[in-house]
Each structure stands twice: as structure tokens, then as C-alpha cells.
Amino acid sequence: MARERGRRVSAGRAGPASPGAGWPADPATASTPVARTAPEVHQLAVAAADCAELDARVSVCRACPRLVAWREETAAVRRAAFADQPYWGRPVPSFGPPDARLLIVGLAPAAHGGNRTGRIFTGDRSGDWLFAALNRAGLARLPTSVAADDGQHLIDTRLVAAVRCAPPANRPTPQERDTCRPWLVRDLHLLRPGLRVIVVLGGFAWTALWPALGAAGYPLPPRRTPFGHGATVDLAGLSIIGCYHPSQQNTFTGRLTAPMLDQVFAEAVERLRESH
Numbered sequence: 001m002a003r004e005r006g007r008r009v010s011a012g013r014a015g016p017a018s019p020g021a022g023w024p025a026d027p028a029t030a031s032t033p034v035a036r037t038a039p040e041v042h043q044l045a046v047a048a049a050d051c052a053e054l055d056a057r058v059s060v061c062r063a064c065p066r067l068v069a070w071r072e073e074t075a076a077v078r079r080a081a082f083a084d085q086p087y088w089g090r091p092v093p094s095f096g097p098p099d100a101r102l103l104i105v106g107l108a109p110a111a112h113g114g115n116r117t118g119r120i121f122t123g124d125r126s127g128d129w130l131f132a133a134l135n136r137a138g139l140a141r142l143p144t145s146v147a148a149d150d151g152q153h154l155i156d157t158r159l160v161a162a163v164r165c166a167p168p169a170n171r172p173t174p175q176e177r178d179t180c181r182p183w184l185v186r187d188l189h190l191l192r193p194g195l196r197v198i199v200v201l202g203g204f205a206w207t208a209l210w211p212a213l214g215a216a217g218y219p220l221p222p223r224r225t226p227f228g229h230g231a232t233v234d235l236a237g238l239s240i241i242g243c244y245h246p247s248q249q250n251t252f253t254g255r256l257t258a259p260m261l262d263q264v265f266a267e268a269v270e271r272l273r274e275s276h
Contacts, residue, residue, distance in 0.1 A: 022085075022117065022147035022148060022149055022150075024088075024117075024118045024119055024148035024149070026059070027052065027055040027056040027058075027059050027093055028056040028057075028059050028060045029056070032056045032057060032059075032060055033057060033060075034060045034061070034062055035057065035060075035061045035062065035063045036062050036063055037063055038063055038178075038179040040063065041061060041063045041179055041180070041182050041183065042182040044057045045057070045182035045183050045185065045186040046182065046186065048186055048190075050098060050190065051094065051098035051187070051190050051191075052098070054093075054094075054183065054186050054187065054190065055093035055094055056093075057183075058091050058092075058093045058094070058164050058183050059090055059091055059092075059093050060090065060091070061091045061164065061165075061183075063179050063180075064165065064175075064176045064179055064180070066167075066168070066173070066176070067163075067165035067166070067167055067172070067176055068165070070111075070165075070166065070167065070168050071089055071090065071091075071111075071115050071165050071166045072089050074087065074089070074111045074112070074115055074166060075087035075088070075089025075115065075116075076089075078112075078116075079112045081112075082112060082116055085116065087115060087116045088114070088115060088116060088117060088118035089115060090118070090165075091109075091164040091165045092109040092114040092115065092118060092119065092120050092161065092164055092165075092166075093120075093164070094120070094158055094159060094160040094161075094187055095119055095120050095121075095122075095154065095158065095159045096154040096157050096158030096159055097154065097156070097157075097158060098158075098190065098191075099191075099193075099194050100154070100156055100157050100158035100191060100194070100195070101156050101194045101195060101196045101197065101272055101275070102139065102156055102157045102158070102195075102196070102197045102198075102199065102268055102272060103157075103158050103160060103187070103188075103191060103195060103197070103198045103199070104130075104157065104158070104159050104160070104198075104199045104200075104201065105160055105161070105162060105184070105198060105199070105200050105201065105205045105208070105209055106120065106121065106159065106160070106161045106162070106201045106202070106205055106245070107161060107162060107163065107170065107172075107201065107202055107204045107205050107245060108161050108162065108163040108164070108165065108166060108167050108170065108172055109161060109164070109165065109166045110123075110124040110126065110127075110166060110170070111166040111170075112124065113126070113127060114161075114166065115165075115166035117146075117147055117148050118148050119145070119147075119148040120159045120160070120161055121145060121159060122145040122146065122147065122148060122150075122152075123145070123146055123147065125248050125251070126245070126246045126247055126248070126251075127145050128144065128145075129246035129251055129256075129258070129261065130145075130201075130246050130261075131143060131144055131145040131152070132144070132258070133246075133258065133261040133262055133265055134154070134157065134265065136262060136265075137262065137265035137266060137268070137269055138155065138269065139154060139155050139156065139157045139265065139269070140152065140153070140154055140155065140157070141153040141154075141155070156272065158187075158191065160184060160187050161205075162177060162180065162181075162184060162204060162205045162208035162209070162212075163176055163177055163180045163208075164180055164183060165180075170247075172204075177204075177208050181208065181211065181212050181215070182215075184208070184209075184212040185212045185215045185216050188212060188213060188216035188218070189216050189217075192216065192217075192218075195238060196237065196238060196239065196271065196272055196275040197238070197239045197240075197241065197268045197271050197272055197275075198238065198239070198240045198241070199241050199243055199264060199265070199268050200227075200240060200241070200242050200243065201243050201244075201245045201246065202227075202243075202244065202245030202247075203227040205245075206227035206242055207227070209240070210224060213235075218235055218236075218238065219235060219236055220235070221233060221235070227242050228242055229242060229243055229244045229256070229260065229264075230242065230243075230263070230264065230267075232267075237275075239268075239271045241264055241267060241268060243256075243260075243261070243264040244256040244260070246261065
């Protein structure tokens with residue numbers, strides 16, 4: 001059963017998670033407003049005073065019926081390997097300091113990763129690749145991210161997803177992407193004073209980012225640069241770098257390798273240094 005305001009999903013026989021069970025501290029409370037339509041997402045995102053309030057409102061959103069049904073069904077049925085674990089089963093908020101100068105934009109939480117653990121890129125193989133690279137670049141305290149209480153800490157870096165709920169087959173619809181956009185726009189607004197670099201993981205996130213940047217007030221180039229690994233766009237005071245998504249399909253086939261990830265984050269770190 002999904003409890004909407006500031007409560008986690010109690011899925012199946014394991015019951016609600018208790019503090020210390022591997023879940024993040026709940027960002028929402030019983031008074032956190034719940035968005036149920038696209039206009040309400042926009043209204044609540046714009047009105048979020050800071051990243052903490054934004055994360056709370058994201059974490060209880062119910063604006064996309066297909067995504068709500070899928071994330072909660074997945075949390076109830078579970079994968080056999082995690083049958084004894086409670087699932088988060090809600091939208092997954094951003095992760096990282098509210099004054100980060102580097103933003104990483106991904107596609108959406110994994111059904112048995114972030115949708116299970118409550119933290120983006122945590123508990124799945126894509127996260128294994130990403131956090132290992134961030135650790136090598138000096139942007140993450142630990143080389144792994146397995147649970148929300150594992151002591152992981154991002155350094156000058158914030159992780160967000162273009163769509164905050166796990167989608168069926170990892171494929172949000174264009175309408176779901178657009179409904180979720182105001183959360184990303186508000187993240188960009190709140191980070192703007194110090195934001196200097198955005199690393200974009202995959203073509204879906206690349207497509208989702210540009211209208212969000214425009215809505216956040218960033219000047220956009222007259223022609224959009226096609227997505228590609230290493231593609232770079234320089235705006236006024238902001239560098240945007242494309243990177244293949246660390247999906248199993250890309251990493252298993254060798255389309256994305258660890259040195260390729262390292263090169264992207266080395267470039268991001270260098271641009272952060274130049275911006276001081």
C-alpha cells in the first residue's frame with residue numbers, strides 16, 4: 001500500500017522499513033503537498049524554497065498514473081534477489097549538496113536500484129560504474145553506492161534524473177518527461193549561483209535538459225548540438241558535457257569503458273578548476 005504524504009511504501013510481507021534499514025531519511029512529512037497533475041507539479045516546484053523542500057515534494061509526487069502504478073507494483077512484487085527487502089517505491093529525489101557546482105543528469109531511477117533503495121544510482125550496476133568513476137575523480141567519498149545509509153557522500157556534485165520515477169522498460173513517455181520537467185527546472189534554478197558544469201548521461205537526458213535550461217533562464221545556443229559521448233556545449237559560465245549512460249547495455253558491449261567515463265569526469269573537474 002502506498003502512503004502518500006511523507007511515508008514510505010510498505011510492500012509485501014517485509015512491511016515498512018525501520019530507521020537504519022538502508023533507506024534514506026524521509027525528506028517528506030505529513031504536511032508535504034502532493035502533486036497529482038502536471039499543473040500541480042509546476043506549481044509546487046516553483047514554490048519550493050530550497051533543495052530540501054524540493055526533494056520532499058518530489059518524493060511524494062503522483063502526477064503520472066502509469067509511473068505510479070509501475071513503481072508501486074515493482075515495490076510490491078520485487079525481484080527475487082531482494083525479496084526480503086522493503087522497497088522505497090516512490091519518486092527518487094536528487095542526491096548531493098545544494099551548493100554543488102557540478103550537476104549530473106541521468107534518465108530515471110532503476111526499478112530495482114533507486115526505486116528499491118530510495119537513492120538515485122544506488123544499488124544497481126549503472127550506479128556501480130558511475131560511483132566508481134566519481135570516486136576516482138575525487139567527486140565521491142566511496143567507490144560504491146549500495147544503500148542510502150552506506151556513508152556515501154558526493155563532493156561538489158549533485159545527481160538528478162530527468163524523470164524521478166522508475167519507468168517500465170526504462171522508457172518514460174515524452175508526456176511523462178515533460179510532466180516531470182519542472183522538478184529539474186527548479187533544481188537548475190536553485191543551483192544556478194554556483195553551477196559551472198553539467199554532465200549529461202545519455203541521449204534521453206540530453207534531450208530533456210535543453211528545454212529545462214531554457215525554462216530556468218539560461219541562454220540557449222541557436223542550434224542544438226547533437227548528443228554524443230564527449231559532446232561539449234559552452235554557455236555563459238556553464239559547460240555541458242555529454243556522456244554515454246553507464247547502462248548494462250553500454251558497459252557490457254564496451255560502448256562505454258571505465259577510461260571513457262574517467263575522461264569525461266576529468267574534463268568536468270578541470271573545468272571546475274578553471275571556473276574558480
